[in-house]
Amino acid sequence: GAVVSQHPSWVICKSGTSVKIECRSLDFQATTMFWYRQFPKQSLMLMATSNEGSKATYEQGVEKDKFLINHASLTLSTLTVTSAHPEDSSFYICSAWEREGSFLYNEQFFGPGTRLTVL
Amino acid sequence: AQSVTQLGSHVSVSEGALVLLRCNYSSSVPPYLFWYVQYPNQGLQLLLKYTTGATLVKGINGFEAEFKKSETSFHLTKPSAHMSDAAEYFCAVGPRSARQLTFGSGTQLTVLP
Numbered sequence: 001g002a003v004v005s006q007h008p009s010w011v012i013c014k015s016g017t018s019v020k021i022e023c024r025s026l027d028f029q030a031t032t033m034f035w036y037r038q039f040p041k042q043s044l045m046l047m048a049t050s051n052e053g054s055k056a057t058y059e060q061g062v063e064k065d066k067f068l069i070n071h072a073s074l075t076l077s078t079l080t081v082t083s084a085h086p087e088d089s090s091f092y093i094c095s096a097w098e099r100e101g102s103f104l105y106n107e108q109f110f111g112p113g114t115r116l117t118v119l
Numbered sequence: 120a121q122s123v124t125q126l127g128s129h130v131s132v133s134e135g136a137l138v139l140l141r142c143n144y145s146s147s148v149p150p151y152l153f154w155y156v157q158y159p160n161q162g163l164q165l166l167l168k169y170t171t172g173a174t175l176v177k178g179i180n181g182f183e184a185e186f187k188k189s190e191t192s193f194h195l196t197k198p199s200a201h202m203s204d205a206a207e208y209f210c211a212v213g214p215r216s217a218r219q220l221t222f223g224s225g226t227q228l229t230v231l232p
Contacts, residue, residue: 004162006162032218041227042224042225043209043222043223043224043225044163044209044222046220091160093162093163095163097217097218106151106168106170106216106217107153107165107168107217108217108218108220110155110162110163110164111162112161112162113160113161113162
């Protein structure tokens, strides 16, 4: 089946530093990748949608200068949390989607998530 | 526009009892419907999905769900709960595809011995 990996699985950083999270589709080409944020005991909140080779589309209320997303290839998207602060601490999950018409297009494939703790 | 309502943020059942997790959706176009399970500190695992065709969908681990258009529902059931079923369950809807998913608030399932 289609597998999506995330790295790192957890990260602790100091306030004011930047953190990069990678999301990779291991055995298929993801034309679109999504980044979600999940607070404890809550549902997933879509942060942004990224298409390979183009700028990400951010959801309302998500700071694009704080959460930098790059989708440079069909198998890799990165989320960089710039100048992180304790309120950015959360569980970040990515997912990947193949193009319309492919045999995988009926499903989003989710990564295992990254736990970010900002001290 | 689409939305998902999961009735009951917490559901407790005894081991061996029927599991019923409720999901109602709203969609202006024919929906694709999904149930995901999430274990602590992990990503989402697909249990089952409805896209088109047969309205009774069988998934992994003995779960199934029925798409009822007239009731705008997609409830998840399992005849006999197992301790390993204890987890968070999310219902999601997409407009004719999986590209734009809207998630429900989730239901925490507890299985009592």
